[in-house]
Amino acid sequence: MVxxxxxxxxxxxxxxxxxxxxxxxxxxxxxxxxxVREIVLRIYxxxxxxxxxxxxxxxxxxxxxxxxxxxxxxxxxxxxxxxGEYHRQHLGQPKSWRLFGWTISAExxxxxxxxxx
Numbered sequence: 096m097v098x099x100x101x102x103x104x105x106x107x108x109x110x111x112x113x114x115x116x117x118x119x120x121x122x123x124x125x126x127x128x129x130x131v132r133e134i135v136l137r138i139y140x141x142x143x144x145x146x147x148x149x150x151x152x153x154x155x156x157x158x159x160x161x162x163x164x165x166x167x168x169x170x171x172x173x174x175x176x177x178x179g180e181y182h183r184q185h186l187g188q189p190k191s192w193r194l195f196g197w198t199i200s201a202e203x204x205x206x207x208x209x210x211x212x
């Protein structure tokens with residue numbers, strides 16, 4: 096369908112695809128809360144275990160894990176709400192698809208980082 100200015104209108108299929116893509120990135124973002132926490136704990140355990148893993152080091156690991164989970168959770172909610180509003184306002188525009196690309200590439204890079212840490 097074509098609007099009166101000659102540009103194609105935003106179809107239902109495009110909207111549905113954007114909503115599905117946004118939902119997938121949202122679910123993946125929540126899963127990455129656990130992944131980032133695990134990465135932080137692995138890095139901490141690597142350095143803490145070289146000097147002996149004692150009670151104080153364990154408490155530091157727990158504190159870092161909780162802090163990483165909380166920080167990642169706040170970022171995740173901000174990305175989900177902010178991204179949803181941005182995509183709602185700019186549906187079908189190139190900058191909306193570019194933001195989807197950046198979001199998906201950042202999430203995939205965190206997933207790939209898990210393989211190396």
